Amino acid sequence: MGAGHGHRLHFHGHSPVHRAPAHLKLLALVAFMLLVVATPRDWYPVFAAHLAVLLSVILVSRVPLRYLLPRMVIEVPFLLFALLVPFVAHGPQVEVLGVEVSEPGLLAAFALVVKGSLGVLASLTLAATTEPDEVLRGLQRLRMPALIVSIMGFMVRYLDVVTGDLARMTTAMRSRGCDPRSPRHWPTLARSLGALFIRSYERGERVHLAMLSRGYDGALPDLRRTP
Amino acid sequence: MSVPTLEVRGLAYAYPDGHQALFGVDLHVHAGERVALLGPNGAGKTTLVLHLNGILTAGAGTVAVNGLPVAKKNLQEIRRRVGIVFQDPDDQLFLGTVRQDVAFGPANLGVRGAELDRRVMAALDRVGMADFVDRPPHHLSFGQRRRVAVATVLAMEPEILVLDEPSSNLDPASRRELADILRGLDVTVLMVTHDLPYALELCPRSVVLSDGVVVADDATYDVLTDDELMRAHRLELPFGFDPRRIDSLPR
Numbered sequence: 001m002g003a004g005h006g007h008r009l010h011f012h013g014h015s016p017v018h019r020a021p022a023h024l025k026l027l028a029l030v031a032f033m034l035l036v037v038a039t040p041r042d043w044y045p046v047f048a049a050h051l052a053v054l055l056s057v058i059l060v061s062r063v064p065l066r067y068l069l070p071r072m073v074i075e076v077p078f079l080l081f082a083l084l085v086p087f088v089a090h091g092p093q094v095e096v097l098g099v100e101v102s103e104p105g106l107l108a109a110f111a112l113v114v115k116g117s118l119g120v121l122a123s124l125t126l127a128a129t130t131e132p133d134e135v136l137r138g139l140q141r142l143r144m145p146a147l148i149v150s151i152m153g154f155m156v157r158y159l160d161v162v163t164g165d166l167a168r169m170t171t172a173m174r175s176r177g178c179d180p181r182s183p184r185h186w187p188t189l190a191r192s193l194g195a196l197f198i199r200s201y202e203r204g205e206r207v208h209l210a211m212l213s214r215g216y217d218g219a220l221p222d223l224r225r226t227p
Numbered sequence: 228m229s230v231p232t233l234e235v236r237g238l239a240y241a242y243p244d245g246h247q248a249l250f251g252v253d254l255h256v257h258a259g260e261r262v263a264l265l266g267p268n269g270a271g272k273t274t275l276v277l278h279l280n281g282i283l284t285a286g287a288g289t290v291a292v293n294g295l296p297v298a299k300k301n302l303q304e305i306r307r308r309v310g311i312v313f314q315d316p317d318d319q320l321f322l323g324t325v326r327q328d329v330a331f332g333p334a335n336l337g338v339r340g341a342e343l344d345r346r347v348m349a350a351l352d353r354v355g356m357a358d359f360v361d362r363p364p365h366h367l368s369f370g371q372r373r374r375v376a377v378a379t380v381l382a383m384e385p386e387i388l389v390l391d392e393p394s395s396n397l398d399p400a401s402r403r404e405l406a407d408i409l410r411g412l413d414v415t416v417l418m419v420t421h422d423l424p425y426a427l428e429l430c431p432r433s434v435v436l437s438d439g440v441v442v443a444d445d446a447t448y449d450v451l452t453d454d455e456l457m458r459a460h461r462l463e464l465p466f467g468f469d470p471r472r473i474d475s476l477p478r
Binding site for chain 1: 277280282303306307309310311313315317318319321322323324330331332334335336363364365379380383
């Protein structure tokens with residue numbers, strides 16, 4: 001029930017990158033991502049240029065890399081997949097450190113790792129320099145359908161509440177001698193995730209009731225323009 | 228006598244699964260009164276509350292607010308007149324900032340621009356939360372969130388304020404602060420609660436609901452000191468609390 005503990009991704013600051021309008025930052029991010037994805041895999045110097053651009057933006061934003069890099073662990077599953085590719089792909093083989101691997105596979109893995117990391121780092125930079133609410137406002141200015149923006153708004157609002165619920169449930173499990181980390185207890189963990197889903201669903205119903213009670217008639221009034 | 232602010236007559240309701248929660252409830256609340264609605268768990272208090280603004284539709288009987296019957300065609304006006312503050316403020320505060328949350332109700336009523344701002348600030352002023360207007364609600368303490376939840380409803384300028392367990396989960400200081408705020412408000416209040424000292428402190432009159440009927444409707448002091456009634460309906464005073472030993476109540 002306690003108050004939320006602030007932002008997990010946002011890094012408070014007043015740099016030009018922080019102050020830039022959110023919709024421009026979103027457009028820049030999408031353009032950058034498209035450019036990275038469209039770059040042919042073996043144009044190595046161009047990737048270096050992409051990275052240089054990104055790093056200079058981060059430098060201007062004064063968000064320390066020490067803050068961004070640990071948050072990149074989100075892409076670890078993709079990296080593991082990328083590591084597998086050279087071993088399973090076909091084509092001419094080359095020897096790297098005494099292991100025979102597929103040459104096109106190696107190239108594909110390189111592209112996957114580099115493009116993925118550039119994308120994740122760029123997104124983290126946006127998240128670090130823009131409040132979630134600003135991102136929503138930016139999306140609204142870019143004419144994203146109102147329904148999708150409000151669903152995302154609810155997600156931002158209730159993320160802390162639901163993770164708080166989950167944390168209390170796992171604490172309660174631990175207190176009764178169950179370690180959610182051990183595979184032996186995974187079935188229990190799965191059941192508690194089910195319970196969390198039901199709880200969140202019921203909370204959704206209560207929120208809807210509270211909205212109806214204040215005259216909600218199916219359309220969210222436009223409140224974001226109030227100062 | 229004048230038209231009651233809230234008039235419930237012979238209200239009965241059964242849930243779709245067949246469980247009957249209310250068996251003919253009669254209740255009148257007049258303008259300016261503060262009334263506590265007491266009763267054990269499962270007595271039908273929440274079900275009754277959800278009828279007051281037309282979330283649930285009566286199986287039999289009627290509900291009227293200042294003479295306006297709760298019916299589909301009046302729902303918008305009924306929901307303006309009856310402001311419900313739900314138990315969990317996280318259910319009530321769902322937008323990005325306190326300002327947006329408080330503005331949500333009046334904006335649904337078509338209030339815009341400067342008037343909307345005025346209502347938001349006035350409501351927050353009344354609960355002492357004006358300084359927090361641009362903060363995200365989930366960064367506030369629980370007591371602060373409860374007060375903002377009250378403001379979200381006050382901004383609609385309701386004729387009756389219905390509070391579901393207003394003192395639950397509050398620490399004693401927040402509980403007292405909320406009591407001060409509620410006492411200072413110039414609105415009719417119906418307060419659902421298990422917190423009997425709180426009822427005695429705030430509400431001169433109490434209604435006891437048990438098994439879907441009203442079993443008592445009297446001065447709060449008389450209800451709480453009627454040992455037989457209290458025992459019969461699973462109402463218990465907290466350890467060490469005796470209404471007979473309180474010489475003066477805050478007005």
